[in-house]
Amino acid sequence: MKSIVFIETVRYGAAKDALEASMELGYAPVLLTGKQSIAKEADQWHKNGLVYCIELSEDMIREVLDELLREGRQLQAIISFIDPYVSMAARLSNEYCQTALSANSMCCMEDKHRTRNALESLGVNPVYTTLAEDSLRTVSFPAVIKSSFSKASRDVYLLRTKKELEAACYKLTARQRDVVILLEEYVDGLQYIVEVIVNEGLPQIIAVVAQDVTDHGKFIVTGYSIGNVPPEEKWNQLQILLEQIVELLQVERASFHMELRLTSIGWKVIELNPRMAGFTMNQMIYEAYGINLAKEIVRLHIGEVPQLEKNRECAVYTYCMTTELCGFFHGVSGVMEAAAQSGVTSVQVHAKVGELIGPAMSMGQRYGYVMASGDNVEQARKRAMEAARLITFYIEEV
Incomplete structure (x- = not known):
């Protein structure tokens, strides 16, 4: 049986989308997770899927891979969309599946210090x-x-x-x-995520996503938008910078995203990450361009050519829900009303009843989102924000 092994996942986002995409491509997914809460949901899996709940050390992962091979599984790739397993998964994939992923380049991106040293000659570091x-x-x-x-x-x-x-x-x-x-x-300027796929050494920008960032001690993204492309001069500079980074890091086959700030003196690299961005990124790109990027990354990892042609183009905005209150979450109202608003494509609440929630000190403390599309970013943002105002969280303050 042809299988793809995934190291760790989440309940929503690109990692989950990639698991589902592997089934659509005709492969049986095998998930290795360190989360018992994920493993308990194994009955929701495809009939040919397997879930192993293990300590995610390299030794334990190798034991499972060896067991899968003994059982006759034909491993096509080993993939992770989750830190800190991305480069390890690529290295093991090259060893066990004879893929040709740029594992060393991914490993460099995982280390912010190594990345800064590698990019020193480009003048794009703070x-x-x-x-x-x-x-x-x-x-x-x-x-x-x-x-x-x-x-x-x-x-x-x-x-x-x-x-x-x-x-x-x-x-x-x-x-x-x-x-x-x-x-x-501290670098001031508009902040962007740039999603990239590199195949045979040729980089392609899939999406440029503007971020709304609050910076009250922690950097929390409260909004994402696709549709406002940087001016032509800055776009050309971005293309050149990407080509330089790919050459310096010797990237041949990989997907990654760059976090950049556009300053008064040009682009500055905040960080590189050797995986697709999580949260709603895959869904946003699909709504904007009709590209299931998580699925195409799976294609890339198994040695196929990703299908990256846009079949539509519209603006998309995602508003991330946070709270200023600290207390126990007792429920929510207005979700159905918000979802029914014009242009709204998705509404999700991630907080659980009884959970202690509070002001966001990390990205994981965003408790849901409203996503909307439009003819331009301004229209999409207005639709998402107006829909979000219909949603009320019920919190017992402590």
């Missing part, structure tokens, strides 16, 4: 240093401090005072004593 006593004495505010293996907004802090710097240093070094800590200048 001013940065590694954490040391002398750097603390000379830092200019505002500044950003992050773990070299930070994930999304976790382990990334915006600093405006020396006191905030000292507190963030303590948090990061207490949890990650052996990890390099980066101290960077």
Whole structure:
């Protein structure tokens, strides 16, 4: 039986979409997860799907892969859309499945410090240093401090005072004593995600997604939009930058996304991630262009040519729901009304009854979203925001 192995998943987003896409492509998915909550939902799986709940160490993963081979499974690829398993999955895929993925390039992207060093010659890094006593004495505010293996907004802090710097240093070094800590200048400007696929060394931009970011100590994205393309000059600069990055990192076959800020002096790289962005990214790209990017990434990993032609083009906006209150979530109203509004394509609430929720200190503390399409971003944003106003969270404050 031809199978694709996935290392870890989530309940929604690109990782889940890729699992479903593997079935559509005719393969039996095998999921390795460290989450018992995911494993308990195995009965919802395709009849040919398998779920293993294991410690996601390389040794344990290899044991399962060897067992699958002994059972006669024909492994076509090993894939992960989840940090920190992306490059390991690609390396194991090359070994077990004879794929030709750029595992070393992915490994470099997973390490923010290595990425900064690799891109040094391009002049697109913010001013940065590694954490040391002398750097603390000379830092200019505002500044950003992050773990070299930070994930999304976790382990990334915006600093405006020396006191905030000292507190963030303590948090990061207490949890990650052996990890390099980066101290960077704060870069002002519009922030974008750029989704990229590289096949046979040729990079292709799939989508440029603008982000609405709040920066009250943590960087939380509260909105995403597709439709406002950067001016032609900046677009051309972006294309050149992408080609330079692919050449420097020796990327031949991979998907990744760049987080960039467009400043008064050009593009600055915030970070590279060797996977597709999560949350609603795959759904947004599908609504905007008719491309199921998660599915095409699976094609890429199994050695096929991704099908990336747009069959439509419209603007899409996603509003992310957060709360300023702290308390127990008791329910929600207005979801059906919001979903029925003109242009609204999806409404989801991720908070669970009885869950303690509060102001977002990480991307995982966004409790749902409203997605809408339109002729332009302004119309799509207006539709999403108006629909979101119909939704009420019931919270017992503590």
